Amino acid sequence: MGSDAPYWHHRxxxxxxxxxxxxxxWVVVAIALVGDVATTFAGLYxxxxxxxxxxxxxxxxxxLGGMLALKGFAVGVALLCRPLLPQVxxxxxxxxxxxxxxxxVCINLYMISVVA
Incomplete structure (x- = not known):
């Protein structure tokens, strides 16, 4: 079965x-990292x-140092693995x-809203 209809291209x-x-x-990673750390410690408080x-x-x-080290380790592993993949x-x-x-962050914000 075929179609002669033109294809729609969205740009x-x-x-x-x-x-x-x-x-x-990577910008989203940085924002999410800061958001996760901030909301985690707000929730703990x-x-x-x-x-x-x-x-x-x-x-x-x-x-806080432990949390930042954990996040830094995750980012470090990601950066080390990055060159192993093709650019695309x-x-x-x-x-x-x-x-x-x-x-x-979303879960933390929800939990904070329930408690606060």
């Missing part, structure tokens, strides 16, 4: 390259507890950090 108002998209995702056992151990043992697939690396940290 974005700007030209997006994989490098530009990757840079945008309000009496909530950290549900991630690795993060809980880092916070219990070393406080490299946005997967920051997306793999940005997505769970953004979800964590």
């Amino acid at each position: 974005l108002p700007v030209d997006v390259t994989s490098l530009g998209f990757e840079r945008l995702l 309000l009496g909530l507890s950290e549900s991630n056992p690795v993060a809980r151990g880092a916070i219990d043992g070393y406080g 697939y490299r946005p997967i690396i920051p997306a793999g950090l940005a997505l769970p940290w953004t979800v964590a």
Whole structure:
């Protein structure tokens, strides 16, 4: 079965390259990292507890420094793995950090709103 109808091509108002998209995702990573750390410690201050056992151990043992070291380790591993991928697939690396940290921020904000 075929169609002679013209194809619809939608173009974005700007030209997006994989490098530009990757840079945008690294900005999202930085914002999500700061948001996750800030909302985690705000929640802890309000009496909530950290549900991630690795993060809980880092916070219990070393406080903010432990949390930042944990996040720094994750970013470091991501940066080390980045050159292993072809350029077109490299946005997967920051997306793999940005997505769970953004979800964590949303969950933290919800939990804070329930307690506050």
